Amino acid sequence: MEEPNLFHLNRHSVSVAVFVGLFSAFLPVPGQTIIATLIALMVRANLPISLALIWITNPLTIPPLFYGTFELGRWVLDSPPMAFHFTPTLEWFEQQGQQFLAPLFVGSLITGLTLGVVGYFSIHQLWRWHVVRSWEARKRRRELNK
Numbered sequence: 001m002e003e004p005n006l007f008h009l010n011r012h013s014v015s016v017a018v019f020v021g022l023f024s025a026f027l028p029v030p031g032q033t034i035i036a037t038l039i040a041l042m043v044r045a046n047l048p049i050s051l052a053l054i055w056i057t058n059p060l061t062i063p064p065l066f067y068g069t070f071e072l073g074r075w076v077l078d079s080p081p082m083a084f085h086f087t088p089t090l091e092w093f094e095q096q097g098q099q100f101l102a103p104l105f106v107g108s109l110i111t112g113l114t115l116g117v118v119g120y121f122s123i124h125q126l127w128r129w130h131v132v133r134s135w136e137a138r139k140r141r142r143e144l145n146k
Contacts, residue, residue, distance in 0.1 A: 006040070006047045011127040017046035018119040021053025026112030028066055028104050032057070066104065073107025 006013075017040060024036035032054050040050040057065055074081075082099060 006044070009046065011124060013044065013046040014049060014127065015120045015124040016040075016043050017049035018053060018123045019116040020045045020050040022056070022119045023112040023116035024050070025054045025056045026065070026069060026108045026115065028069070028108045066108070069107035069111045070100065070104045071107065072110060073103030073105065076106055076110065077103055079103055 020036055020039045020043065024032050024039065027035060029035070033051060036050045036054050037047065039045070040047045073079075079099075079102075
């Protein structure tokens with residue numbers, strides 16, 4: 001059965017899609033596209049918007065954004081400052097990666113949830129404001145035509 005909200009633009013599907021896309025964008029895991037698609041299907045969100053918002057985190061923005069989420073997670077977990085020297089080896093992940101993963105995941109979840117909720121309510125309110133403004137304009141036009 002086809003779900004109409006997956007591709008239609010309405011207040012619910014777009015607001016939820018913004019939440020899904022922003023939340024998924026800040027997950028520090030590979031496969032954000034698959035995750036966002038599955039969540040969008042489950043909650044009946046607009047699929048293209050959900051997927052487009054994932055690209056907030058892209059190869060240019062990932063380093064500063066994930067550094068910020070790491071620092072947020074480090075602050076929340078009250079972790080001491082760490083010297084960072086990354087070498088893409090299995091040994092590094094075994095020895096030092098664990099120190100970085102917990103703060104990164106905690107900060108990323110907090111950031112994704114916060115931005116997702118703010119995005120959801122912002123789109124919901126902007127949509128409502130636009131509809132009310134359109135109704136008022138139509139009402140004024142009718143009064144002028146009388």
